[in-house]
Amino acid sequence: MVTISDIAAALGVTPSTVSRALSGSPRVKEETRLAVEKMAAEMGYERNIVASNLRKGRSDIVGIIVPRIHRNFFSNVIGGAESILEAAGYCVLICQTHERFEAEVKALRTLRNNQVAGVLMSHAIGSDNGKHILDVLGDRIPLVQFDRVFSELPGAKVVSNNFEGAYAATKHLVEQGYRRIGTLAGYMNSEAYAARLEGYRQALRDSGLPVDESLVHYDTIVRETGYEAGLKAIEAGCDALYSAGDFSALGAIEAARERGLRIPEDFGIVGTANEAFTALMTPSMSSLALNPFEMGRQAAQAFLAGEEGTVVVPMELKVRESSCRNKLQNLSI
Amino acid sequence: MVTISDIAAALGVTPSTVSRALSGSPRVKEETRLAVEKMAAEMGYERNIVASNLRKGRSDIVGIIVPRIHRNFFSNVIGGAESILEAAGYCVLICQTHERFEAEVKALRTLRNNQVAGVLMSHAIGSDNGKHILDVLGDRIPLVQFDRVFSELPGAKVVSNNFEGAYAATKHLVEQGYRRIGTLAGYMNSEAYAARLEGYRQALRDSGLPVDESLVHYDTIVRETGYEAGLKAIEAGCDALYSAGDFSALGAIEAARERGLRIPEDFGIVGTANEAFTALMTPSMSSLALNPFEMGRQAAQAFLAGEEGTVVVPMELKVRESSCRNKLQNLSI
């Protein structure tokens, strides 16, 4: 591998001059810079990033920590972040936590020891607060949180407007004439799910409908639990459900079919996340779309800008057949 | 940050002794090693990986290059690879090519300049051969290719049994009574697609059916091109399609519906990749499942083992409604 010293020797200058020339310092003469660049190209020089990082005390690597990389949502966030970071000259180091606290701490350590320029993360379900994050990263490494956020931590945050989204989804069901609307609510230690539940409640209140807590089904995010909760909801006389997840909504649809209910005539449903299958099934499923790619972009941009605020990425209600007794429509919140 | 020199000073030994103690060299006395380890723990020492990498000339980072990270297949491969590499003490640096040759070269350069311990990659459609890969990586950085493979390159390879898979898928269509079976074949500069096409052809031959080259539709991997090719296939009198991709298969289904054909009664289809939506749509779509997580695991293991061979990860034909005029069945190849 050719080094700046080789170039320096070939040109009869010192390595420092070569270094400055290549990084565009105003302290080298235009003529010298051109000569250096030419020689560097000729000799096939490429900067040793590791040495550069060691000297500078930081790298051009941005760490991203997610619970599971192969979940659709997170891989899209990563894709969005990467699209911005790559253009800005960074590369991306990925760590998974598998929802475990210990793995999260380990990932944070790994990233810090690699002297990453920053960390974008969505914390594990297993983490109750962000103390460990602060402990490991200190105040030297900028942090951007997305989706799952500890609001007490410093640094930028990127979230969805879960309250407004769930509000719009529920309101939509009301407008379609459903009157006894339940919800599959997810886990309450996640602020996102909690906000969706509140949005659902508020929409009912604002519509003059009673908020019946027996129609709220907690901890339902997979198909099986959605199915069971769906059966209960039907027995309780529900005619519609807003589900905080798509897979649980799918389970509820199964339950409704099994009970001989037609969708959307007898039973309406809106899911959340806009998973690929929702648009492709029959009848197609209405869903409150997250925008993970955009969240990734925003997180990356927040890191680049070094700003501290909270960015809210709007959700979009995709109205499809499963909730439309009236006409089809598409709402942006 | 505390360094080995700090520890050395605190104990009255030299940094080299500390370094050797921490890396378990037999050249330090057991007693000294314990003292060093204790002091390191007390002072909260963590090895500066960047400095270590510079000195050693390589890092504990493994680069993974994929066309697009948020494609289900690739994010699962990454997940599989990461599960193995993480356990072995490596971390994973991700690069996307967006199917572009130039981006692939840039990614390779980035990884080499970061002195990665190895590269796992699936090349871009835009790359016709692997010369650039060899040029950039040289023979110092081990390479493992997966899925899309240049067989002329050295290093380990992990592939699916595309020929056998496509053969089984096509044979299945024959067994279901379809007689004029076309194919959506993908890009022929990818050996995987080429092998699938051969499997399709061989299955027809072995079934005593004519191989009509006008029923082979090249370069169709997305929904739109699948739709167009689907229309052509229907006009040409096809009653079934084996598609080398799920999205193109979806497009073909649209085309069939538009032409008033019932699925599977009038028109059968089998896709490839077993995307999540295939099982959830109505009618559910048969698909030739890849095993991306396992491929990632195998690729990582091949890197760790430093072996050169080719690993074949079997595909599995998921038989669902879209191809079943007779009975439902599930085939393992």
Added chain:
DNA sequence: CGGAATAATACAAACGTTTGTACAACGATC
């Protein structure tokens, strides 16, 4: 033309680790 100001380059010390070689201490052997 002298001297100050400025421009351009050279010098050298870092960054924190690893590792080959040298060295000291010690016990064993003859």
Added chain:
DNA sequence: GATCGTTGTACAAACGTTTGTATTATTCCG
């Protein structure tokens, strides 16, 4: 007690870059 091998440490030179300071070359002005 001199010689030798062994064991444990110290010494010092890397790895390739960046960057503060010193030095030399150039320009400009009175």
